[in-house]
Amino acid sequence: MPKPAWSQEESRRHNLGDLLRQVHVAGPLSRSALAERMGLNRSTIMGLTAELTAAGLVREELPGETGRAGRPSLVVRAESDRVYVLAFDVRVDRLVAARVGLGGKILDRRETVRQRAGADLDDVVGVLAEFGREMYRRSDGLCVGAGAAYCGMIRPGDGMVRFGPNMGWVDQAFGAELGQRLGLGLPVPVGNEAHLGALAEHVRGVGAGVQNLVYLHGDVGVGGGIIVGGKLLDGDGGYGCEVGHMIVNPYEGRPCGCGSRGCLEAEVGEQALLEMAGRSAELVGRDGISAVVDAAANGDEAAAEALRRIGDWLGIGVANLVNLFNPGMVIFGGMLREVYRGSAAQVHSRVAANVLMISREKLQLRTAALGYDSTLAGAAELAFAELLASPLEVLARLESA
């Protein structure tokens, strides 16, 4: 229910955040474009811009300075090189950290491949915190937040990893620990990697403007992030969207890491594909998947047959999700981008056969525009969330800290 009325102060804070979000998401915008998008008059926009400029969050400049052609009316642009967040991404087989500027540009990054099993909280947090601190030291900008993506089930609010099967984590205080080890006085909110990938693709990827979408993320297993009416489906405890554990092959399915059998991730995950294609365990992860897809394209019949079978299961999963969610778009992210590249015909065939005709009238199937970095980009969005809600209050708090 909307509030009956906003105070002037609430309106101003809301409008400041909204303007900052506009240029954060859409890039440089003229005052008149901002006025139209925000439903405000130009003098209000001018006042808001002045406040954000004084705070060092945006600047106004001639579009000519950006190298673009056009009328010389000023544009408002985010201070992308100066104002940034630290984003972290714990994937099954690698750790990534980045310094991401307001506006979403990656300014700096660190990445390391890691052993898949046996990494404990201390190791992971140690590596990430060192990456973060190093990038922080090397920058003279203003760090306004931090955020992390993790390949497991996360409790909302405190960044607790409730269940991270690929790393054997149960109830590990990842967010709190990373915040402490970073030592910058910043909290580190954490989200499930596929949830964040979905958000990033929805905010600034191929799903921009699509209010209902299903994002499928391959990272050894299969995760999901589902946007319903413009909002992430989280469910009662924040643990929704577990598409990887939708059972599609209950009686003859492959065993899954969750203890079940025939889950979607068991049937279409990395291990299933590599085994069916007769690959040794030497080339795994994204390189292993790419090798199979390339081999199939070059006439390797075992690889092609493996992709056909995997694609059929993937198509069943997609068909089920489309019948359930009636989305405008399904997005394949992470390693599933590659899998989809190699099995699109099977996926389309299942969608045509198994989705109710009316539910697929306007359906689009796409790959993630942000590539392997959709999850990292989502972590950055999480980190920017507070600044975009109350820009001046966050700056005041940072200054007083």
Place this chain on the structure above:
Amino acid sequence: MPKPAWSQEESRRHNLGDLLRQVHVAGPLSRSALAERMGLNRSTIMGLTAELTAAGLVREELPGETGRAGRPSLVVRAESDRVYVLAFDVRVDRLVAARVGLGGKILDRRETVRQRAGADLDDVVGVLAEFGREMYRRSDGLCVGAGAAYCGMIRPGDGMVRFGPNMGWVDQAFGAELGQRLGLGLPVPVGNEAHLGALAEHVRGVGAGVQNLVYLHGDVGVGGGIIVGGKLLDGDGGYGCEVGHMIVNPYEGRPCGCGSRGCLEAEVGEQALLEMAGRSAELVGRDGISAVVDAAANGDEAAAEALRRIGDWLGIGVANLVNLFNPGMVIFGGMLREVYRGSAAQVHSRVAANVLMISREKLQLRTAALGYDSTLAGAAELAFAELLASPLEVLARLESA
């Protein structure tokens, strides 16, 4: 995004609707209870109550008049016997119409069992319109709206049945036609039966107060209504929640009416149960299902085995939905109430084995509190929606008509 500010007029309209909704959903409430629920002071409540009383929508009385014990402070109650809607429900094997009073009480009803196949729009609308007109003539109350539930896919906005497989309907203008034949000058909004069943159980059934729930509705096939964050999941076109066409048995499954194979509704629907239990086709529908469940309870081994197998498939479907939606509750409605009664052990066993532990920590499995009438009750809620949004405006329009 909330509106920056409401005019006094908007606030008043909102508050009038909110007060009416409170007593519509919760029953008679004292002014102080209303003040607390609505976050308003008692003099505002008094003013709103006076307006609604003058309009004939509520009345104030001593709770003693209702036969209840307690302090003699006035309660506000809906004029349930005077203000009503016409609700219609097109189920696969019967047509139901009811006069439903403000507050949700069924004041009058008509029902007829019909041949399952071959009913055309004209026949169905003819029967329902006659029921509606007859109930309207026999009442001296005020009819404030109409609404209908239909066992198929409905286009939001105009009540067009896009696809009603059980009756062979494609693109039939059901809502418009029923409105015209009723001849009362009222539009007839239409919703999918399971969507409306979910809404009714969420508003005034076992799911009251549960913000994330999955409602499964058995009516020969299987429909679904899913509440996400307090709102019905509709998807891009309004066709979401098609749980019945989630494929659970892709390679060896039973053929489904939609053209696929191994859909949940093919595996757990009425036909599957009756066939597995070795029943003749003579006793079908809810009586057929009940007979199998009763026989199993009385030692009929074929019936018991059929229920075990059906229950296992139903459990797989439920497990998948819980992993996807992390709901607080799953509700079995329509014929699935009976099926669940006879197969709860199998369903629970699948949930325990196949739902991620964290996603079932607080899960409840329940049967629909409104019984077979949850869909009818949902149609009534659809019919009341406009009155509850703008009470006085709707009355003014009715008077000028």
